[in-house]
Amino acid sequence: MPRAQSPAEHLRRPGYTPANTAVGRRGQHTRDRIIDSAARLFAAHGFQGTSIDAIARDVGGSRATVYQYFAGKDEIFIELTRRGEQAVLEHVDRLHGLGPDADGVRSLRRWVRDGAKLYDRYAMVFLEFPGVGHAADLPPTDAAAVAGRYTDLFAQRLRDAGVVGIAPADAAAALLRITHMVNLYRHRRMFELPSATKTSDSLAVAMQLLLFPQTPDEALTTVVPARAGARLHEVPAAVAAEPDPDPSAVSPVRQDILAAGSALFAEHGFGDVGMADIAGAAGVSRATLYRHFAGKAEIFSELTGWTALEGGHLCTELHALASRGGSEKQLRTWLARYVHFHRNYRGVIRSWYDGSLEPGLAATVGRGLVPYRAAALALVSQARLPANLDPAVAAAIVLAVLGRMSERPASSDHETDYDTATLMATVLNRALRLN
Structure with a gap:
């Protein structure tokens, strides 16, 4: 029938x-x-x-x-994703004429500006791209395969352009992740970024230096003139880290629940994890789980507190390192410790940006991000930034590197946190002239 x-x-x-x-x-x-x-x-x-x-x-x-x-909504989203993925591939296909001169800067600037418009139209599609976002509760799509093709095409463009000093595949991953994350920050009105045009222009300057650090300042300013009022006049003070709590105040059962929640949020995203999942992973009954936490938002909030606590100490160290003009080796050592921290708490840190958090968590997440931006601005204050690179955008680039380059997939069985930190330091040094 x-x-x-x-x-x-x-x-x-x-x-x-x-x-x-x-x-x-x-x-x-x-x-x-x-x-x-x-x-x-x-x-x-x-x-x-x-x-x-x-x-x-x-x-x-x-x-x-x-x-x-x-x-229904699933079908609408799948069609939106199909269009977005096609637009993304067409966007990378339009990238030509890269090089360490004014024409190369002009080509990259045009591409970055077009990318900002593309992001505003297809923000949810970008959140599905591995290494860029982590969106939950979405219909299954082929975003990973498209992201791979996108990165491969971009890497080939960089090989053709003669990029040296950094592997084209690493440069492609860095540039794509940074531009997408800075556009996400701008799209969500985070970190006091300027307008879309001004942000794109500063981003284009930094990405030009990432690809071609030998580009003369005259070529940069010919295409992107310096703007008045875009200087960092005062180094922000370090945000005081909260005192460490007494570990004995957290029961073993509660610790198991938090560890299970952190692992599940990392693997599946905040939206796709239920309380039953957490109870099963922690090896406790649902009744026991609810005696400790009223819901997953409460678990996430406590995890955010622990993430902010440990991350706050790291930010204080970075702020001090930047303020005394630490060496490149000291920065790499700090970055290696940060990579280890980020991987331990990646479920929480990813969820800060995935767009699926409940409104009540926004304040908690906001407090957790404050010391990161203060430390990033302190680091930027020591950089030899070109006059046409806005410090707020430079700080956002630091945050994008911390947030996404630390998730770089291992290229071999022997890659270490220090290897990843070395790549992150290379990206920062080239893009922002830290050393």
Whole structure:
């Protein structure tokens, strides 16, 4: 007996695709508007926080309007991802003319500016790219394969351009992760970044130096003039780290629960982990779990506190290192310790940016990020920044390197935290002229 159609299936236009001219231009326009509205709402409220009703209201129609073209949110998101992935590959294909001269700076600047527009349109798609974001509760897509093709194509462009002193694959991974993360910070109005145009221009200068540190200042300023008021006039004071709590105050059971939650958040993301999952991983009953924590947000909040505590001590050390003008070797040693810390707490740190956190956690996360930015600005104050590189953008680049280059996948069985730290130091030194 044939299955009865659901109301959504009955309403949705059969066989509708962008190439189906039988439906007409008006139908295509409506479909495009639905995807555009969903893209904005997903970016602002997350996938789970956006309803079909909200999309319909934004389009100016009804649920029936949306269901004429899509079976539900999953189908809308998959189509959005398909378009975003195609746009990403076309974007990297337009990158030509790189080099250590004004023409090369001009080509990279144009590409970075286009990338900022692309990010604003497809922010949720970028959050699925490995090494860039970590979005939860989303329909399965082929983002990892597309991200791999994107990086490979970019690395080939760098080989063709004659990039030296850093492996093209490493330079490609660094540039792509940094530009995407800085755009994410700007998109979410984090770290007091300037406008999209000003941020892109500063980012283009830093990425030009990452690829071609021999680029003369005249070539940089010819394309990106220095802007008034974009100087760091005062080194921010270090944020005092909280005193260490008494470890004996945390029971072994509570420690097991926190460790299980941290591991699960790292593997699956905050949104895809339930309390039953945490109880099973910790080896406790749900009743025991709920005696310690009211919900996963409370577990995440406590984990954030521990992450902020340990990270705060590291930030204090980085601030002191920057203030006394530490050597490159000292920076690499600090970065190696940071890499180890980041990998231990990556589930929490990733979730700070994945767009799926509950509103009540925003204040906790914000407090955790304050010492990182203060330390980054202190480090930037010691750099020989070009006059057209905004210090706020430079600090965001430091934070992007800490947040994403520390997750670099091992290239061999013998790679160590110090190896990863060495790459991170190389990226910072080239892009920001730290040494």
